[in-house]
Amino acid sequence: MRHSGSQISAYLDGELTGPELADFLHHLGECGQCSDELLETQEVRAAVRSLPVIEVPAGLMPATEAEVLPLHRNRGFWVSTAAAVVILIIAIAALVTPAPATISVDELNSRFAARVSLDPAFGPAKVIIPEVTEVAE
Amino acid sequence: MKRLLAGVVAGLLLIPHGVALGAELDELLEESRSASYSAEQLISCATPDGVRDALIELQQRAGEVRYFGKSKSTTEVWSGYGGWVVQSDGSVIDSANVDGEEVLPAEEPRYQVEEAGQALYLGRRADTYVLRDGELARAELIVDRATGVIMSVVTFDDEGGVYCERTFVSYNPNVPEWPVVESDPDSEALVASSESTLPEELAGFTRLDVYVDDDGLDFGYYSDGFFSFAVFESDVEIVLDGGVVYRVDGGSYAREFTPGQVTYTWPISNGGMALIGDLPPDMHDAVLAELPQPYDPGFFKRLWRSLFG
Numbered sequence: 295m296r297h298s299g300s301q302i303s304a305y306l307d308g309e310l311t312g313p314e315l316a317d318f319l320h321h322l323g324e325c326g327q328c329s330d331e332l333l334e335t336q337e338v339r340a341a342v343r344s345l346p347v348i349e350v351p352a353g354l355m356p357a358t359e360a361e362v363l364p365l366h367r368n369r370g371f372w373v374s375t376a377a378a379v380v381i382l383i384i385a386i387a388a389l390v391t392p393a394p395a396t397i398s399v400d401e402l403n404s405r406f407a408a409r410v411s412l413d414p415a416f417g418p419a420k421v422i423i424p425e426v427t428e429v430a431e
Numbered sequence: 432m433k434r435l436l437a438g439v440v441a442g443l444l445l446i447p448h449g450v451a452l453g454a455e456l457d458e459l460l461e462e463s464r465s466a467s468y469s470a471e472q473l474i475s476c477a478t479p480d481g482v483r484d485a486l487i488e489l490q491q492r493a494g495e496v497r498y499f500g501k502s503k504s505t506t507e508v509w510s511g512y513g514g515w516v517v518q519s520d521g522s523v524i525d526s527a528n529v530d531g532e533e534v535l536p537a538e539e540p541r542y543q544v545e546e547a548g549q550a551l552y553l554g555r556r557a558d559t560y561v562l563r564d565g566e567l568a569r570a571e572l573i574v575d576r577a578t579g580v581i582m583s584v585v586t587f588d589d590e591g592g593v594y595c596e597r598t599f600v601s602y603n604p605n606v607p608e609w610p611v612v613e614s615d616p617d618s619e620a621l622v623a624s625s626e627s628t629l630p631e632e633l634a635g636f637t638r639l640d641v642y643v644d645d646d647g648l649d650f651g652y653y654s655d656g657f658f659s660f661a662v663f664e665s666d667v668e669i670v671l672d673g674g675v676v677y678r679v680d681g682g683s684y685a686r687e688f689t690p691g692q693v694t695y696t697w698p699i700s701n702g703g704m705a706l707i708g709d710l711p712p713d714m715h716d717a718v719l720a721e722l723p724q725p726y727d728p729g730f731f732k733r734l735w736r737s738l739f740g
Binding site: 409420 | 457460461463464470472474485487489491496498506508510511512513514515517525526527528529531534572580581582584597599621640642648650652654657659661663665667668669670671672687689690691692694696703705707708709
């Protein structure tokens with residue numbers, strides 16, 4: 295039989311019976327390591343049991359239950375609330391972020407077209423077709 | 432003496448038959464500007480993004496042109512001497528002015544003008560000229576002999592392929608009644624500035640003049656003597672609606688071709704840039720490479736912009 299810490303705990307808790315108990319006791323008689331471990335475990339248990347019992351303050355448990363149990367029981371509610379808060383933060387950020395200033399190419403094209411009219415090659419070789427002029431099909 | 436004669440003969444043999452360098456480019460263009468006529472012009476460009484074409488009614492008188500689409504559109508354009516006015520249904524919808532006093536032409540045009548023979552165009556006697564950059568033909572002009580009007584312009588890419596054709600499909604040496612057009616009274620003329628961070632040279636193009644306005648917009652005008660483009664640098668984003676994404680050297684640009692013209696826009700770390708011009712596509716990458724490269728704001732900023740603008 296192999297050394298078994300879990301069987302020592304089971305033995306001390308009175309959970310071993312029949313052949314299992316007989317095998318354990320037989321092994322215990324031959325194995326010094328398990329005998330020592332059994333003694334140590336018994337001493338630790340005895341020490342723990344000898345500690346004084348402290349009464350839990352009267353209002354502690356109800357308060358804890360009041361806070362923890364709804365969180366557990368209403369997980370969907372809290373997930374939804376967190377998602378709504380995140381969306382709200384993003385929406386507010388989007389609203390307060392000013393739209394980036396831009397300039398249209400059409401404005402630039404007008405300036406280019408005006409300058410082109412001073413070009414020596416201005417004329418049939420250089421006419422600029424504005425966006426609004428319909429082109430042939 | 433024999434050696435000199437041999438040299439002259441060898442020189443003559445090297446010149447192709449029927450080809451000689453002719454008029455100066457600026458003389459040819461100046462003569463065209465002073466002509467008066469009305470015509471229908473077809474503009475057709477084979478661009479990397481597809482064919483772009485337009486048919487317009489074009490009138491020119493004393494250096495000014497007036498044109499409009501050959502459709503039911505009521506939009507008309509007047510342009511000349513630094514002015515640009517777009518009118519629709521009798522109302523000015525767009526205008527711009529550039530003060531021409533500080534504007535100078537390109538000092539050394541890249542192109543030589545080569546006479547390429549006579550032609551008959553729309554029943555009129557005309558002469559053909561080729562603009563050459565060394566061995567490379569970049570444009571072919573057909574010029575009406577009587578008036579100096581450029582009846583046809585064909586531009587080429589660096590492999591000899593046609594990029595754009597601007598050809599008259601009808602021509603009338605008379606100009607119809609020309610209504611008086613007033614520009615927008617609130618429009619102030621742009622005045623050339625002496626200070627700008629825009630490069631003075633870009634891939635063989637020379638910056639002729641530059642304009643800086645109070646809104647933080649720099650505008651440089653570049654020319655190689657025939658093709659020209661503008662570079663804009665702004666401290667805000669420049670929006671191009673309807674463009675396609677063009678990627679080169681890891682940079683991402685928005686690009687749009689319209690008949691005879693190309694527009695690029697791209698973000699930079701502190702704003703945006705744009706290029707607008709008529710240069711052939713094979714010149715685009717070289718020019719863009721010498722300008723500030725597109726700025727990538729990162730995933731989260733792009734996501735934020737796509738969600739909230």
